[in-house]
Amino acid sequence: MKISIDAMGGDYAPESIVKGINLAKKEFPNIEFQLYGEPEAIKAHLEDEKNIKIIATTELIDFHDEPVKAIRKKKDSSLVRAVKAVKDGEADAVLSAGNTGALLAAGLFIVGRIKQIDRPALMSTLPTADGTGFDMLDLGANAENKPEHLADFAILGSYYAANVRGVKNPRVALLSNGSEESKGSTMIKETHALLSNIEDINFIGNIESRDILTGAADVVVADGFTGNAVLKAIEGTASVLMRQIKNGIMNGGFTTKIGGALVKKELSKLKDTMSTDSAGGAALVGVKAPVIKAHGNSSPEAIVSTIRQIHRMLETDVTGQLVKHFEYKN
Amino acid sequence: MKISIDAMGGDYAPESIVKGINLAKKEFPNIEFQLYGEPEAIKAHLEDEKNIKIIATTELIDFHDEPVKAIRKKKDSSLVRAVKAVKDGEADAVLSAGNTGALLAAGLFIVGRIKQIDRPALMSTLPTADGTGFDMLDLGANAENKPEHLADFAILGSYYAANVRGVKNPRVALLSNGSEESKGSTMIKETHALLSNIEDINFIGNIESRDILTGAADVVVADGFTGNAVLKAIEGTASVLMRQIKNGIMNGGFTTKIGGALVKKELSKLKDTMSTDSAGGAALVGVKAPVIKAHGNSSPEAIVSTIRQIHRMLETDVTGQLVKHFEYKN
Numbered sequence: 001m002k003i004s005i006d007a008m009g010g011d012y013a014p015e016s017i018v019k020g021i022n023l024a025k026k027e028f029p030n031i032e033f034q035l036y037g038e039p040e041a042i043k044a045h046l047e048d049e050k051n052i053k054i055i056a057t058t059e060l061i062d063f064h065d066e067p068v069k070a071i072r073k074k075k076d077s078s079l080v081r082a083v084k085a086v087k088d089g090e091a092d093a094v095l096s097a098g099n100t101g102a103l104l105a106a107g108l109f110i111v112g113r114i115k116q117i118d119r120p121a122l123m124s125t126l127p128t129a130d131g132t133g134f135d136m137l138d139l140g141a142n143a144e145n146k147p148e149h150l151a152d153f154a155i156l157g158s159y160y161a162a163n164v165r166g167v168k169n170p171r172v173a174l175l176s177n178g179s180e181e182s183k184g185s186t187m188i189k190e191t192h193a194l195l196s197n198i199e200d201i202n203f204i205g206n207i208e209s210r211d212i213l214t215g216a217a218d219v220v221v222a223d224g225f226t227g228n229a230v231l232k233a234i235e236g237t238a239s240v241l242m243r244q245i246k247n248g249i250m251n252g253g254f255t256t257k258i259g260g261a262l263v264k265k266e267l268s269k270l271k272d273t274m275s276t277d278s279a280g281g282a283a284l285v286g287v288k289a290p291v292i293k294a295h296g297n298s299s300p301e302a303i304v305s306t307i308r309q310i311h312r313m314l315e316t317d318v319t320g321q322l323v324k325h326f327e328y329k330n
Numbered sequence: 331m332k333i334s335i336d337a338m339g340g341d342y343a344p345e346s347i348v349k350g351i352n353l354a355k356k357e358f359p360n361i362e363f364q365l366y367g368e369p370e371a372i373k374a375h376l377e378d379e380k381n382i383k384i385i386a387t388t389e390l391i392d393f394h395d396e397p398v399k400a401i402r403k404k405k406d407s408s409l410v411r412a413v414k415a416v417k418d419g420e421a422d423a424v425l426s427a428g429n430t431g432a433l434l435a436a437g438l439f440i441v442g443r444i445k446q447i448d449r450p451a452l453m454s455t456l457p458t459a460d461g462t463g464f465d466m467l468d469l470g471a472n473a474e475n476k477p478e479h480l481a482d483f484a485i486l487g488s489y490y491a492a493n494v495r496g497v498k499n500p501r502v503a504l505l506s507n508g509s510e511e512s513k514g515s516t517m518i519k520e521t522h523a524l525l526s527n528i529e530d531i532n533f534i535g536n537i538e539s540r541d542i543l544t545g546a547a548d549v550v551v552a553d554g555f556t557g558n559a560v561l562k563a564i565e566g567t568a569s570v571l572m573r574q575i576k577n578g579i580m581n582g583g584f585t586t587k588i589g590g591a592l593v594k595k596e597l598s599k600l601k602d603t604m605s606t607d608s609a610g611g612a613a614l615v616g617v618k619a620p621v622i623k624a625h626g627n628s629s630p631e632a633i634v635s636t637i638r639q640i641h642r643m644l645e646t647d648v649t650g651q652l653v654k655h656f657e658y659k660n
Contacts, residue, residue, distance in 0.1 A: 177558040214566075229538075233540070267578070
């Protein structure tokens, strides 16, 4: 297995990325890690060069770059070169913690779509109260979708949950504004009808965004606009609440502060359960090879989780299975 | 001022509703409260009948009823009769904690739309970290919307924030999947262009759902499908997190339990800040008179808040101002 890595992408790159790879290569001695970026900057954090290949690049795509323009102009950027390694057969999968839009565009235009799939989607494993998690897509690769796209998302998500997370017969639900079949926009109602007729998935009907974090479904399918809005609402609410609790305790009286110290362990355990760190990165699904986006602020541990996720995707050949599925679709 | 009240609607009706009115009539001695429902059941909780009018009804719309069918068939239900009182000029506004869909349908078909407004919307004042709150619409009165509808929502929300909440020159934002003007679906981009050209509102551009709870806007405009999904994602996340914290503390060791007891006050203060109880109910805006939906599980205090909100709507004649605004639109 060979994984190409954009060593320069992310808030704490290359340090966080390289330190993550130091850890990952102990866990996965059979993986070759190809690090794209500035050799000196990379080597400064690298423990040793066993199973490591460093490929020098001269350009950098940052968070301010306009995605499509950036991948066209900055051909020698660490991001574009790492993605191109997959296209050229030099690597089996690519990982970046850099500019999301640029990685999506590079995945789409350089790696390319699986035949019969019009619109690849961005998918993440989100945490649930019971710790099992669920896969949600599209989280914003598309600004709008048709029912046919969502039908593809259902299959992509179902294969992923079954293979990478080991969920048996994953329950696939459609995000709508009511659990009844009659609820939702025209687009959602048409999607409901399509999903009901796909034999290969275990479609359990509509789900409301209120219920997704409870573990009521293993895969939640949404159009890119709504999926993105729901994801950011979850993130925003969790962040505001945790900050409010922290502030309330910090600004509270003496007894509150003591109490805060005593519950600290529980709160940090909660933060771990609800954190996306351990679930790996967001996958661009529907393209010909795993293209994975780690959080911009990924810690070395989050990079290891993401390598674990990619390893599982390659080991199960979930992408190869999907290529076959869609090849025989028509 | 006369307010008609569906005394039988809600999880704890009529007890919670009537007890709320007992409190409200002390605060607002100039309001006549018209209670629609079963006289004996109402009287069992009523302190005295000063400023109270009880109107006997024989039917009940519950949460299982299909909204449009229910308002057509159950003409003598407390909900339909209370709404009809507004239509007939017997009351100035109506309040129900019952079936949301039925109240929306009754508001739409019985009270009727303001001239020039195609699609009334459901709006609530949601809590922010700083305690000021923001008004969001549409929260699900519509399953899909056109840009013209959202332009109306912007005006409805802006008048409401300015009059009922006393916000000077309310900042109106459009919910999208990026803050840049170029972000969003075709519908959202068209709406952005429309909102930029409305002179009567202070349009500040797009907002992501991640940022709405921080108080970055006073009014957030969304299509009914996305608004509903975002609202329920916020509610679901808050509920899961608070329950997780509670469980973590309850199932923790001795020190954690002690700590939990010490921070209890802060957590309950937080719950108050983030609670929608004090902000009143959800308003169906764009109809000819205030039609207000209180939470199904409203406490007597929540009913008082909702009466306060209705009082403010009537006092400022926000609906009359809107009728005038849209009358002169074309």
